[in-house]
Amino acid sequence: MNQPLLSVRDLSKRFPISGGPLGVRSMGSVKAVDGISFDLAAGETLALVGESGCGKSTTGRMLLRLIEPSAGRIDFDGTDLLGLGRSALRKRRRDLQIVFQDPYASLSPRQVVEDIIAEPLDVHGLCSSRGVRRDRVIELLRLVGLDAVHLRRHPFEFSGGQRQRIAIARALAPQPRLIVADEPVSALDVSIQSQVVNLMQDLQERFGIAYVFISHDLAVVRHIAHRIAVMYLGRLVEVAETDALFSAPHHPYTQALLSAAPVPDPERRRARIVLKGDVPSPANVPAGCHFHPRCPVARDVCHEAIPALRDLGHGHRAACHFAKPFPIEV
């Protein structure tokens, strides 16, 4: 990879746990994200995949500094994002946009579509007149498959899929170079979900936008991502090109995750690795490898030593003492 668009190093987030009678005493902290590093090229899609509480959404939000990181470094197009002051950060955010999971919560119910989509244009002073602003909003609506007739409507008049298109149009408005999409299709029905995934791919081809695509759905990720980073309890456990990850997952957690996904084929029932137990609470993580209490291949060393994210060739990295390709039948 030449000069990456985005470079993340040792990024961490600790949330304090408060307690005591007044809720002010510090009771320790939750390591939501624990020293993760990755790069992203311009026009590339990196998927962050994992189960609830693995830190994927926290990571996404830290990239825009919607959550302030506790430690680490984020370089975006040569700028150290964490070194920026308030107004410089605000300017820089023109290049960094976000789409959230729930289009019922992310669009103001009181605003009309024109004002929702134009908000980033207004914030960054990108329109010289109301006419220019309206033309730009109409152009954006058409890009996402909506129309000028929708300009003066309110969010409640749209279906879930249409609302997500509006959220995408808003993110596109300031011509960003990176969009963080946090579970953008998880709330949508399957036939609508594929429409939105296709739309995001078309927009990437046309404008060269990079995506950090956060999802728990491996099948969706397989279609949209160039590379996949799998997270477990705040750490990256495996990073690989999409095809490599699916054909030869090296980390036992990735292997279990792939085999647990139900496939629409009744002939394939039961051919699964079913992990025992639950994901431990991030407030009380196991020592050594975070995955060891549920891992089918854990040995003594896993209880003590944290496995490093090692390069296994061709940029395929896995954090397991016993990482090996294990092409499973999904």
Next chain:
Amino acid sequence: MSLLEVIDLRVHLFTKTGVVRAVDGVGFTVETGRSLGIVGESGCGKTMTALALMRLIPSPLARIVSGTIKFNGEDVVTMDPARLRGLRGGDIAMIYQDPMTTLNPVLTVGEQIAEAVRLHRGDNRASAALRAIEMLRLVGIPDPDRITSAYPHQLSGGMRQRVVIGMALACDPKLLIADEPTTALDVTIQAQILDLLRRLQGEFGTAIILITHDLGVTADLVDEVMVMYAGKAVEHAAVRWLFADPKHPYTRGLLRSVPSLELREHRLRTIEGSVPPAHAMPHGCRFNPRCALVRDICRDREPPLAEVGHGTQAACWALT
């Protein structure tokens, strides 16, 4: 006699903007120990169908306007309130998507299971408490003697759903209705719960109706599938044939639009357009505005469910 026989069920919603035919002439049977999946997207009427089976639809907003629901030969639609209470949670149990809406936050999980057992099986306190622990053990909860006195908030999402399943099965129901039972769970936990449901069905011989939007979960668990679209059953088939040889254009479109784990396609397939709004259903076949095989008759008359090969029934003029 079938365990459950539903004939021409119609549930209407009476809204300010008019009458919505949420369930519009749906029929199916479930035999003892068998499982049926009711599959469809938001608003297709699958949950309303499930609620109607136990007469739990929100009245007066919604009403069963016609149809028959026969459970073990008894008519549920005309059943008196006392018998209905025995049916709900006794002969028919239900589990929902979010275990926190089922569980009472101020009672321990053991008390909640025991309450159902005392009510429906007439157990005394001591034997009901033992039954609660037995059920917790059966659904794979570690250390059930201790967990029985835990409150729901002290358990993880997967553990809570296990408790709900244990509570549902504690009174030996003949039929379990599971409405999106794994949708709120992570995929590795979902795999555990699906395995559990399959194992318990084998042990208890309970019939299951699974309501879901997830075709993967459906393929995993059930014997037969009914696909619903806009209040109608559009296809009814053995699970093997539904996935191997789907007939209805909607079913085919739905299956094609599920992204595959094995193949990476350049573009995902979609079904053009979206489900019509409930108060503006198209004339004739409700799928006709989105259908590639549409003909004149489809805009004019509703297609009936008809046999279209290897026991599959589909409601489509293009197939008859």
